[in-house]
Amino acid sequence: ETGVTQSPTHLIKTRGQQVTLRCSSQSGHNTVSWYQQALGQGPQFIFQYYREEENGRGNFPPRFSGLQFPNYSSELNVNALELDDSALYLCASSSQNGEGNGYTFGSGTRLTVV
Amino acid sequence: QQPVQSPQAVILREGEDAVINCSSSKALYSVHWYRQKHGEAPIFLMILLKGGEQKGHDKISASFNEKKQQSSLYLTASQLSYSGTYFCGTANYYGGSQGNLIFGKGTKLSVKP
Numbered sequence: 001e002t003g004v005t006q007s008p009t010h011l012i013k014t015r016g017q018q019v020t021l022r023c024s025s026q027s028g029h030n031t032v033s034w035y036q037q038a039l040g041q042g043p044q045f046i047f048q049y050y051r052e053e054e055n056g057r058g059n060f061p062p063r064f065s066g067l068q069f070p071n072y073s074s075e076l077n078v079n080a081l082e083l084d085d086s087a088l089y090l091c092a093s094s095s096q097n098g099e100g101n102g103y104t105f106g107s108g109t110r111l112t113v114v
Numbered sequence: 115q116q117p118v119q120s121p122q123a124v125i126l127r128e129g130e131d132a133v134i135n136c137s138s139s140k141a142l143y144s145v146h147w148y149r150q151k152h153g154e155a156p157i158f159l160m161i162l163l164k165g166g167e168q169k170g171h172d173k174i175s176a177s178f179n180e181k182k183q184q185s186s187l188y189l190t191a192s193q194l195s196y197s198g199t200y201f202c203g204t205a206n207y208y209g210g211s212q213g214n215l216i217f218g219k220g221t222k223l224s225v226k227p
Binding site for chain 2: 033035040041043044045056090101102108
């Protein structure tokens with residue numbers, strides 16, 4: 001059973017650029033959530049995808065968008081990068097089959113905007 | 115609404131016990147507990163769904179009060195490997211999905227030899 005893998009692990013971008021982060025969910029999981037984690041803070045919910053559709057969104061502007069593919073992998077896209085977007089971006093997968101299932105997190109992508 | 119975790123940080127000697135609390139102003143659907151070591155992914159510890167529930171494995175256990183507004187994580191006879199930041203994640207509803215988790219700010223636990 002493979003876990004959640006994210007790519008790239010580190011990324012440096014210039015303010016105003018666009019970035020795409022990728023996530024492969026754990027085998028058997030059909031739901032993917034994305035979180036932003038600033039240094040020393042808890043993960044903040046960006047959005048969740050289930051069956052290729054957005055299934056909930058946190059307090060993030062529209063320039064944060066995503067996709068989920070038929071194999072349940074996912075992408076997070078951020079347009080018009082701002083300095084405050086610098087953070088660790090975590091992807092988490094889970095199963096919708098019944099209650100009591102925790103999330104499996106990837107190791108994250110460290111994004112630095114300069 | 116973000117849950118409130120306390121304490122913010124705690125330092126223990128090996129073998130000592132610790133309690134981490136997670137509180138919400140509203141009744142919750144579920145509470146998750148995760149541990150994150152520096153530079154690593156958060157690791158799922160357990161989930162509580164029912165008021166009055168208690169569960170655990172090994173020397174780590176958790177409770178969920180009857181009103182489903184507070185959860186506590188209990189670490190017994192702590193080991194060096196318990197060091198890390200502990201997060202509670204709370205879900206306020208169940209709408210055909212797990213519910214979107216809102217995480218607290220975390221409790222940094224350091225276990226010293």
